[in-house]
Amino acid sequence: MAVRTILIWFLALSIGGVQAQQISTPKSHFGFNIGDDYQIANYKMMESYFLKVAAESNRVLIEKAGLSEEGRQQYLLVISSPENLAHVDKYRKISQSLGRAEGINEQQAKQLAKDGKPIVWIDGGMHSNETVGSHQMIETLYQLASSNDAEILNYLDKVVILMWHVNPDGQDLLADWYMQYPNPKDRNMSIPTLYQKYVGHDNNRDFFMYNMKEASNLAKVMYVDWLPQIVYNHHQTSPDGTVVAGPPYRDPFNHVYDPLLVTGIDGVGFAMINRLNEEDKPGYVRMDQSTFSTWWNGGLRTAPYFHNMIGILTETTGSPTPSTIPLVAERQIPRNGLPNPISPQKWHFKQSIDYSVSMNMAILDYASRNGDKLLYNFYKMGKNSIDRGNEDHWTPYPRYIDLLKTAYEKDLKAGKIVEDATSFYRSKRIPASYFDSLYRTPEHRDPRVYIISAGQADFGTAVKFVNALIKSGVYVYQATEQFSIQGKQYPKHSIIVKTNQAFRPQVIDMFEPQDHPHDTEYEGGPPVRPYDAAGWTLGLQMGVQYDRFYEEITGPFERKPHGVALVATTEQLPSSKGGYLINGKANDAFLVVNKLIAAGLKPQRDLDSKDFYIDAKQQKLLQQAIQNLGLQVQAVDKQPKRMAPVKALKIGLFDHYGGSMPSGWARWILEQYGFNYELFYPQNIDNGDLKKYDVVLFVGQGIPGRNEQSTKFRLPEANLVPQELNHLMGQVSLEKSIPQLKQYVENGGRIVTIGSSADLVYHFNLPVTDPLTKAGKDNKPARLSSSEYYIPTSILRASLDVSRAENAGLDENVNIVFNNSPVFQFENSSTLYSLGHFSNKTPLLSGWAHGQEYLDGTHIGLSAIIGKGKLIAFGPEVTNRAQSHATFKLLFNQLYN
Structure with a gap:
């Protein structure tokens, strides 16, 4: 098979391929029925079952698909009839051709849609404590591999099914922990660390960045090799008083989607709820009665939307430990969002498995009945994207519609026009002239081309950005020689990204600001919280410099193949008498410096240019260290006049029992850039152990809130934690921990806080106030209400004081990720x-910032000298999910002397 040479075939084709086969039951393999109370399987057991069933069944083949972060093998299971599997590469290529929509016309696409088989993706196991998702895969696989029911055989004949375990590492960790207790009543899921290395629950926040190996493995299968039409991502749990939350989803949906995508999600959702109702399985909640929208990019279910794939998320209640469906009074009344309520009752794991398998079958039923439509519409959405990238196109962003409405109201007030009140529905009829003059203007068109110059100071980070696009199935061009467009020169190796491709929504989404609607519960009321981020534009987060063009351009461009990463070129260093300067604006400069320090060298930093200086004698080592990083390295005739030695500090990074995701992302960043660190825990603070560190980091949670006596980390009962893990337990307290931290700084230590841990500035009684408060009851400070001020995760523009060493290598203006983040006021x-500070009333670049004028003049970061040491606090998320490369240097600079 051409998919990969590492494909493992366990296929025994025969003329009577649908005949009954002896397939090992789950109970014979695992020792219990899937869904039995207090019983779950680890990944080692699941992996061996996958391999066993593939060996026993001529309906299943299995291929290796990459290693996890901890080195476990991930597999893709391909399930269909033996006849289909004999020609599965044909169906895969048809799906690729239709999904990319290149070089075929409508008639050819319709024929391919008839010749092909729809491809449906079903996954599980992403969030390891959501055990329904992982275990429904076992039962579904068994039924598909063994059953000769006419319905199952029909699905196998008409559909190709892909099954994928998302997080093998966490499955082993969670299941081994849960099953370690002999007494079933003691079994719990309070694991001591994150259930995916580095990222835990945020493994579902990595699907446009692809930092983790698991995400990269999935991206290659989904966006490069197979291109499924439906992606079903299993999660839990549902809202109280329900069993399942599923599609259709609530508003808003993202403005870059094709309408066929939105209605396609609806169609699958209706098939799912109908099947559950047919089977007397109540409790399915959807639309406005659920919390899930289709706005955000970055999740396993949502990222496919930007690739014209129907992404389905369900959140299903249930646990191996029996639970209950509680009584929620308002959820006993049928409504459109919950047409079939469920009564309160005791709930068992097997019931959740049954619901999940039913929903899998509902999707397969939908695909089997509508296969040609799914395939053709996949082509149609891709073709629409290509057409939109080849001509003038306007995305209806709210900012343009608001501009139109504001102009109309202004003209009404000035008496320039008279209101048309003839509408039956009392809608405001705005003259069509406003549409053309204020919305469909040339400056509001979508770009057709983006050019990323190879001449920018941090081209290595730009290449990382482009490789994230490539992993997601986007194709790019690279210049084979220097060229000029509209009078601007671009060097060889510059990168060109065109929007006339099927995955145009992904391209636009990664380059252009998101414009989240002003979504409130009612006019003037509190905002409705987005499902995740409101703004995330990756190019802005990473600080990549790019130019937009609104017409087609040509030049010495070489189109790069799908799925093949770019490598930043490295020039041969010339000989030098005075040494070398590495551009300090590049993030990878810190990686090189750390490599050289590890090799025993003594780099220095030019105090004027902020570049890193390397002695001329180290040319060979430097050449090796900069390989494939795209760094700008300058040979100089003499050493800079003012330099300081660069010495790596001993770094401590805060963590706690159960694991901190922001800290985990910081771990990954530190390792990628060559910084050594150790983890420390609340007990280490209280015991005075921090004195062995030169600098300690608190990223995200870690410091008690201003009105709290201690942190509130979720801790299990002490008697359920093995003794060797007791050192992870504990809370950070005002009474004991904060005095230790203050003494640490006074004695010469350095503390860096990021995000909510910045509350340490108030515990240290610094002359700092919170500008996002007002006088409340008894004149005590109270936070602004969300109706006044609300900024969910978005990207804002701030100004930095580049004269400060803490900001070395950064530009005066910086894009920061901001999530209702702390800001400060002081002299x-x-x-x-x-x-750094906000220098105007409208700092929003991408996302949603209600009441952003409150930020004007506030500070995003501070340095406080306390005794012999220093506290450095950053309010915004400068390490946000290892995506915000534009602000990584705000961390890195604090990790040297």
């Missing part, structure tokens, strides 16, 4: 000074 002094 600058010799011992307390600002690192």
Whole structure:
């Protein structure tokens, strides 16, 4: 088979391929029925079952698909009839051709849609404590591999099914922990660390960045090799008083989607709820009665939307430990969002498995009945994207519609026009002239081309950005020589990304700002919280410099193949008498410096240019260290006049029992850039152990809130934790921990806080106030209400004081990720000074910022000299999910002397 040479075939084709086969039952393999109370399987057991069934069944083949972060093998299971599997490469290529929509016309596409088989993706196991998702895969696989029911045989004949376990590492960790207790009543899921290395629950926040190996493995299968039409991502749990939350989803949906995508999601959702109702399985909640929208990119279910794939998420209640469906009074009344309520009752794991398998079958039923439509519409959406990238196109962003409405109201007030009140529905009829003059203007068109110049200071980070696009199935061009467009010169190796491709929504989404609607419960009321981020534009987060073009361009461009990463070129270093300067604006400069320090060298930093200086004698080592990083390295005739030695500090990074995701992302970043660190825990603070570190980091949670006596980490009962893990337990307290932290700084230590841990500035009684408060009851400070001020995760523009060493290598203006983040107000002094601030009333670049004018003049970061040491606090998310490369240097600079 051409998919991969590593494909493992366990297929025994025969003329009577649908005949009964002896397939091992789950109970014979695992020792219990899937869904038995207090019983779950680890990944080692699941892996061996997958391999066994593939060997026994001529309906299943299995291929290796990459290793996890901890080295476990991930597999893709391909399930269909033996006849289909004999020609599965044909169906895969048809899906690729239709999904990319290149070089075929409508008639050819319709014929391919008839010749092909729809491809449906079913996964599980992403969030390891959501055990329904992983275990429904076992039962579904068994039924598909063994049953000769006419319905199952029909699905196998008409559909190709892909099954994928998302998180093998976490499955082993969680299941081994849960099953370690002899007494079933003691079994719990309070594992001591994150259930995916580095990222835990945020493994479902990595599907446009692909930092983790698991995400990269999935992306290659989904967006390069197979291109399924439906992606079903299993999760739990449902809202109280229900069993399942599923599609259709609530508003808003993202403006870059094709309408066929939105209605396609609806069609699958209706098939799912109908089947559950047919089978007397109530409790399915959807639309406005659920919390899930289709706005955000980055999740396993949502990222496919930007690739014209129907992404389905369900959140299903249930646990191997029996639970209950509680009584929620308002959820006993049927409504459109919950047409079939469920009564309160005791609930068992097997019931959740049954619901999940039914929903899998509902999707397969939908695909078997509508296969040609799914395939053709996949082509149609891709073709629409290509057409939109080849001509003038306007995406209806709210900002343009608001502009139109504002102009109309202004003209009404000025008496320039008279309101048309003839509408039966009392809608405001705005003259069509406003549409053309204010919305469909040339400056509001979508770009057709983006050019990323190879001449920018941090081209290595730009290549990382482009490789994230490539992993997602986007194709790019690279310049084979220097060229000029509209009078601007671009060097060889510059990268060109065109929007006339099937995955145009992904391209636009990664380059252009998101414009989240002002979504409130009612006019003037509190905002409705987005499902995740409101704004995430990756190019902005990473600080990549790019130019937009609104007409087709040509040049010496070479189209790169799908799925093949770019490698930043490295020039041969010339000989030098005075040494070399590595551009300090590049993030990878820190990686090189750390490599050289590890090799025993003594790099220095130019105090004027902020570049890193390497002695001329180290040319060979430097050449090796910069390989494939695209760094700008300058040979100089003489050493800079003012330099300081660069010494790696001993770094401590805070974590806690159960694991911190922000800390985990920081771990990954530190390792990628060559910084050594150790983890420490609350007990280490209280015991005075921090003195062995030069700098300690608190990223995200870790410091008690201003009105809290201690942190509130979820801790299991002490008697359920093995003794060797007791050192992970504990809370950070005002009474004991904060005095230890203050003493650490006074004695010469350095503390860096990011995000919510910035509350440490108030515990240290610094002359700092919170500008996002107002006088409340008894004149005590109270937070602004969400109706006044609300900024969910978005990207804002801030100004930095580049004269400060903490900001070395950054530009004066920086894009920051902001999530209702702390900001500060204070007077600058010799011992307390600002690192950056908001310099206007409209800092929003991408996302949603209600009441953003409150930020004007506030500080995003500060340095405070306390005794012999220093506290450095950043309010915004400068390490956000290892995506915000534009602000990584705000961390890195604090990790040297």
